[in-house]
Amino acid sequence: MEHTIKIEGGATFVVSTDEDTLLRGALRAGIGMPHECSVGGCGACRFDLVEGDTETLWAEAPGLSERDRKRGKRLACQCRPLGDCTIRVRCADEYKPAIPPRRGLARLEGRRQLTADMCEFSLRTEWPAEFLAGQYALLYPPGTEGTRAYSMANRPNADGLWQFVIRRVPGGRGSNALFDQVAIGDEIPFDGPYGHAYLRDGIEREIVCIAGGSGLAPMLSVTRGALARPDAPPVHFFDGVRTTADLCGEAMLGAGLLGGGRLSYTPVLSAPGASPDWRGATGFVHEHIERVLPHPLERYEFYFAGPPPMIDAVQTLLLHQHQVPYQQIHFDRFV
Numbered sequence: 001m002e003h004t005i006k007i008e009g010g011a012t013f014v015v016s017t018d019e020d021t022l023l024r025g026a027l028r029a030g031i032g033m034p035h036e037c038s039v040g041g042c043g044a045c046r047f048d049l050v051e052g053d054t055e056t057l058w059a060e061a062p063g064l065s066e067r068d069r070k071r072g073k074r075l076a077c078q079c080r081p082l083g084d085c086t087i088r089v090r091c092a093d094e095y096k097p098a099i100p101p102r103r104g105l106a107r108l109e110g111r112r113q114l115t116a117d118m119c120e121f122s123l124r125t126e127w128p129a130e131f132l133a134g135q136y137a138l139l140y141p142p143g144t145e146g147t148r149a150y151s152m153a154n155r156p157n158a159d160g161l162w163q164f165v166i167r168r169v170p171g172g173r174g175s176n177a178l179f180d181q182v183a184i185g186d187e188i189p190f191d192g193p194y195g196h197a198y199l200r201d202g203i204e205r206e207i208v209c210i211a212g213g214s215g216l217a218p219m220l221s222v223t224r225g226a227l228a229r230p231d232a233p234p235v236h237f238f239d240g241v242r243t244t245a246d247l248c249g250e251a252m253l254g255a256g257l258l259g260g261g262r263l264s265y266t267p268v269l270s271a272p273g274a275s276p277d278w279r280g281a282t283g284f285v286h287e288h289i290e291r292v293l294p295h296p297l298e299r300y301e302f303y304f305a306g307p308p309p310m311i312d313a314v315q316t317l318l319l320h321q322h323q324v325p326y327q328q329i330h331f332d333r334f335v
């Protein structure tokens with residue numbers, strides 16, 4: 001069924017409620033509705049309902065605070081319209097999808113063990129893998145409520161190949177279902193691409209990529225995308241992991257990229273006690289960056305992805321301590 005949504009003082013779009021939430025309907029229609037994670041975690045897609053009614057898919061989504069709920073706020077990524085609606089939300093061009101997301105089925109073609117808890121998943125769609133390096137897709141793990149966001153690790157391609165680096169989260173419903181319940185050859189629902197932390201065009205500043213844990217995936221994509229450009233500036237890749245057992249970034253980048261002279265790769269261990277022979281960098285990855293990158297930090301373009309505490313620490317370092325302009329930082333918080 002389809003419903004018409006009017007944005008107060010703005011555009012009108014149609015949402016197909018069989019599949020789409022308000023957010024995804026808006027993005028599919030090319031509207032710049034504010035959003036970040038698309039899975040209920042961040043609250044960036046909060047809106048006010050002016051007229052009509054919606055159903056909420058995940059009532060406890062952490063993206064809304066108690067105060068938001070009391071004030072009647074809703075999350076566009078968790079709401080489906082029950083009829084025609086009018087909503088209040090401030091849209092902006094920066095949120096317009098560069099590539100309209102597309103829904104369909106993706107077939108699992110391969111799963112490769114990278115570390116004890118991370119695998120590379122290779123999925124294939126019947127349409128080209130059109131995305132910008134650094135974006136993510138929404139997967140529907142079987143038997144799991146809601147969707148899960150996973151960042152592409154490869155580069156866009158005409159062959160419909162979408163590669164992901166996924167960590168099995170202890171007790172996590174979606175990630176465990178992807179590891180245990182999807183066999184090679186199985187198809188799962190897929191929707192993408194989404195996200196704004198993608199590799200920017202035409203910027204000459206040196207690139208710094210900072211990965212925290214499975215934040216490796218989009219950083220691989222950004223690095224691969226940047227180095228594929230003939231005029232690419234140097235890329236400094238920092239891989240924040242706990243122990244040597246979690247390291248796979250160097251192998252994933254491969255000798256081809258690392259040997260080209262334009263990429264440096266620095267693993268940083270936050271729990272080095274478990275790796276007594278380790279002679280490399282230790283500590284929190286943001287602290288290491290501040291120590292080793294030639295200053296001022298505003299001479300770089302920053303991309304980073306990982307768990308919320310790491311994202312907060314890197315943001316504080318760059319924005320507050322070193323006054324790096326906001327337009328030069330691009331990140332995904334893995335909520």
Ligand SMILES: Cc1cc2nc3c(=O)[nH]c(=O)nc-3n(C[C@H](O)[C@H](O)[C@H](O)COP(=O)(O)OP(=O)(O)OC[C@H]3O[C@@H](n4cnc5c(N)ncnc54)[C@H](O)[C@@H]3O)c2cc1C
Nearest residue numbers: 039058146149150151166167172173174175214217334335
């Ligand atoms: C933009 C982005 C990119 C990401 N990229 C990667 C990546 O490349 N690799 C990787 O390993 N991880 C990535 N993640 C994290 C990933 O999406 C999952 O959060 C993680 O795999 C844990 O999922 P889980 O289902 O195992 O854990 P769970 O604890 O079961 O669920 C975790 C998340 O699922 C969502 N969720 C939970 N319950 C519901 C519900 N009832 N309805 C709707 N949604 C629900 C919420 O967002 C919650 O935070 C990314 C996250 C984001 C936001």
